Amino acid sequence: MTDIQIPFGWNSYQSCSKSSCNEVDIEESGISGWRDSNVIISLFFYVAIAGVYDLSIVSENIYREAELLVTIPSIQYSHIAKFNTDNLNLSLGSVHIENSGYVKVNFQGTKSLINRKAGKYPKLKALILSNIENKSAISFVEDSFSSHFGRRGPSVHLRYNLQSKKNIKYFFNEVTVPKNMDAIGTYAMAIGFGQGYFGMQVNSNTERRILFSVWSPQKTDDPKTISAENEIKLLAKGKKTITKSFGNEGSGGQSYLVYPWVTGVAYQFKLVGYPTQDGYSVFSAYFKDPTKFEDYILIASWKRPKIQTYLTGLYSFLENFEPEKGNISRKVYFNNQKAYNNKGKKVNVLSTTFTYDETATKQQRYDYDGGVDNVNGYNLRNCGFFDKTQIKTGETFTKNQ
Template sequence: MTDIKVSFGWNSYQTCSAQQCSNASILEQGVSYWQDSNIIISLFFYVAVAGAYDISLLSTEVQRSAELQVTIPTISYRYFAKFNTDSLNLSLGTIQIKYPGYYQVNFQGTNSLVNRKTGYYPQLNSLILSGSQNQNAIYFVNDSFSSYYGRRGPSCHFTYNLESKTNIQQFFNEVTVPKYWDAVGTYAMAIGFDYGYFGMQVNSESERKILFSVWSPQSTDDPSQISADNTVILVSKGNNTVINSFGGEGSGGQSYLVYPWVAGVSYQFKLVGQPSTNGYSVFSAYFKDPTKSQDYILIASWKRPKTQSYLSGLYSFIENFNPEKGHISRKAYFNHQKAIDYRNKEVKVLSAYFTYDVTADKKQRFDYDGGVDNVKGFYLRNCGFFNKTNVQYGDTFIKNK
């Protein structure tokens, strides 16, 4: 028999809303400092092999006697776990899993008299599943992987196949995030290219942005280390565009417009790129809100040094950049792609092929999807622990017009 230990620090989220409860602390060590009975901690894992599993809860600190309600909604499982100060490993019985897929286990303090004493609820460290002979029966974000990227969830991408890749000067894309699929942390990246990326973000409950960034040719995550001859230079910007440098994932020039874009509306993006003088190339990003105007507005125009290039490596992606929100699904449609070369001749966009990041590649998360809708366009979906789809890395999709 194999004991499979699913760590809370890599695989759990607080799933009640901020209006209902205070916050627990979810760190790599586990879940701690929670005493509000409205808090729900949800742990997620993927079961590849159906069967009966004995489950137990491992804690490293129990300050006081307490009761936790443990539920697995999809299999109608409910258990009251009674912790005493000397019970760090508590059996929760046996669960029968009939179908492979993602399972969510919820933990919530009860309102019993024993729980009204002072102190925090027991620290949640690991859920242990026993009973399988197969070491690959359960998949989850394991301790050897990044808890930050694992809890963020997988990113997935479409790379566009063009009839010709030579001297593409302009690229157009339309992005629609459907209603109710715009969780905080969403980045629907409309036009990525070899030297930067351009799209729209949900930064908080009250702020959204249209973001355009261009990488420096110098390889560093620290923008203060970029030499003068490797610095991306601002050429021009829109009236309300904010200009910054950025780091942490390479470094370069960042520009963004705080803009209240709305889920369900199809926004249009235009990127222009071409060689300039003195070894620079100029890349300019434009955005259109069809509910406000039929004209594009400039976000920013940047000069990238040591570069003589038109647009290349054109792609789109969807990601979640907030690790506390990796349990919520996102979706975006990408439609009406158009490419124009330096002679002002339209170049056909033939197809899009699907890829994903290391989180999916290492089988840490399976909640990713991509495909095509002949009306709405190519679509990408990620996060939310939905059951694994049939899309494969490298699958190619063609939109029938």
């Protein structure tokens, strides 16, 4: 038998029971700065084996006596946790988890007590599951892993398998995000290649982007350190395209169009790549909204030094870049892929290969999925703590031609 501590700083998210709340701080040290009784803290963990589990809380910084309502909606469990300054570890009793899958535990401060006495709610450190027979039956984002990437959730990818990889100059893809699958932090990346990526993002409640980036050959996360000979050069851009350098994930040239794309529309992406005679390669990205304009519009055209290549390593991915939104599921469809070589000959896309990132590889999160159907095309799904699927990295999906 063993006890397992599930850290709040790696595995919890906040929501609000009314239109707005005073936010709390979710840090690696735990939950702090919590005053608002309308804030709900939700902690997630995965149970592989059904059974009875004993729960308790590790807390610190008890500013005053306090009460928290603890609920597990999926099993109709509720408990009032009563804190005082001498009680840092607090038992929540036993729960019977009948099915394998993700469990969500909600914590909410009681209104009555906070109205009687000012002060913060206790700092929550960890939820303890006691007397566990099989430690591997419980999964969560561990404190030995990055809380940033763990809370973001797994990224999932599709690599396109072409009839031929030789001299691919043009690649086309259609991207559709279904209704209610466009949470803040979503990046539905349509066309990735050996030197960059091109797709659409949800950046805030009011802003969305069509993004195209090309990496510099100089390996650095600081764009200010890139030498002149390694700079990505802008050749052309669309009238409303914003261009600048980027860093923190390699560095290079970034271009984006602020554009109010919506769910349910199959937006069209075209990427062109080819070598030049002066030792560079040119990569140009075009975007089409079939509901607004008849032809593709240019996002940007970048010239990359120290390489002469056509398009290589073509792929798509679905990512959440906002850790605070890793509890919200998202999905995307990729359809009607087309490729042409430098002679204008069509090259068939035969299939895709599914992969995922380190968050899934190290079994920190299981909320990832992918597949194919002959109407909507290939699909990817991630985040939201949905039921574990049987899809494994390296699995191949084939769409009927």
